Amino acid sequence: MTRTTAVGFDRVTKGYGDVRAVDGLTLALHPGETVALLGPNGAGKSTTLDLLLGLRRPDAGTVHVFGGEPREAVVAGRVGAMLQSGGLMDEVTVAELVRLGCALHPRAYPAADVLARAGLTKIADRRVDKLSGGQAQRVRFALATAGDSDLIVLDEPTTGMDVTARQAFWATMREQADQGRTVLFATHYLEEADAIADRVLVLHRGRLLADGTAAEIKARAGTRRISFDLDGGPDGSPDGSTDASPDGGRNGTVDEATLRALPHLTALDVSGRTVRIQSADADATVYALYGLGLYPRNLEVAGLGLEQAFVALTAAEEAKQP
Known part of the structure; x- marks a missing residue:
């Protein structure tokens, strides 16, 4: 039986001038998987995520999300994303921003539930520009999970979070995967990838260097x-x-x-x-x-x-x- 594909890259290439950030990348992600995307700085992780989200177009090859164009999946509310580069609105409260995110999502959850899941209920009335780094990350997470998305994309999601917040965050992500959602996250915390991911992808110079479970990656190192x-x-x-x-x-x-x-x-x-x-x-x-x-x-x-x-x-x- 053929497995359903949530995300597919087929010989995808993307360059910036003389630099080839993604070089002939082919991979497939499936529903219910929790996948860690690893690689040294400059490996092509951010460009890969941008291509997946339709923020950039490949120079060659194709990217499909749930069988269609990435932008179509995003507009339909099938993709939630938490990016490092994502800015937050100033001079609004946490609750106001989360309610806006829910209002814009085609398949939104109740804002109160989203706030609770992200651990933001106690600071819901605080202005966004008064938040700590870890609290701001939790707001980005709330916006990424404001609705019933089938794919959640996370770029360095726990940066700035303390240990307790990180543990709570990953417990929520496990619940999302258990409900059949695909969770893809890029991280520099390799202990998180080891503990959380069902599957690990290692990029190097825009190419897929390794693809397997954490145990398989460790065994491959030899x-x-x-x-x-x-x-x-x-x-x-x-x-x-x-x-x-x-x-x-x-x-x-x-x-x-x-x-x-x-x-x-x-x-x-x-x-x-x-x-x-x-x-x-x-x-x-x-x-x-x-x-x-x-x-x-x-x-x-x-x-x-x-x-x-x-x-x-x-x-x-x-x-x-x-």
């Missing part, structure tokens, strides 16, 4: 984290010395050059006597570590978090560029 402590001198710094330990092992410190020579090493960080390594073959690296005559304490070997996997993937791709 490296694991190794951390341990080494006993050293009084200052705990790697000084090249080693000391025999009572159990016959070798406790001590080594200089960074020795550690960098370990096989399959992809990253190294030495902080005092604590060593953190990323390795493409953790078993071989740990075996070689013991071969140096060292006895690492508090040894831990684990998979990469999404943030480390993201950095590893984009760094590897960047290394391929001329």
Whole structure:
């Protein structure tokens, strides 16, 4: 059975002068998915969202939202958006602005419900230009969810929010997805993408570098984290010395050059006597570590978090560029 497509990009390209912000992008989003859009600065995230919302037109390829033109879906109220660049009206109260947003939406919710969902009821009478950054973000969220939209697009939605507000925000987004809506969000908080998203898209130089679950993205990075402590001198710094330990092992410190020579090493960080390594073959690296005559304490070997996997993937791709 063919899955229904909420959003479709087919070989989409968009450039600005000599810069190709989106380069042959093809992807499909489906109803009920919560999708994180990741990428370093300049990867094309904002342009991709602009194309999806009909704010820009592609130079080549096609963008469809619910089978039609993006602007048609927006006008019909099927798309709600919360953008970083979205300004808010001054000299009106929160309640007045939200009521206006509801009045303009073809499938509006009651304004009181929208205010409550965004956690704005207690500050409904406050002027918009008197809000904190996090409160202003919640107003943008209220406007994005003022009606029964099928697709919600969020650009850095929790910037400026405190931990409690962020948790409440994502609980609401989970409810939206559980009701069959598609939620697409771009974020620099990779722990949010790891915890919230059903699917992660990684853009790099306008191209789709990776597409999968957070677990699949982490596995694709192909490296694991190794951390341990080494006993050293009084200052705990790697000084090249080693000391025999009572159990016959070798406790001590080594200089960074020795550690960098370990096989399959992809990253190294030495902080005092604590060593953190990323390795493409953790078993071989740990075996070689013991071969140096060292006895690492508090040894831990684990998979990469999404943030480390993201950095590893984009760094590897960047290394391929001329």
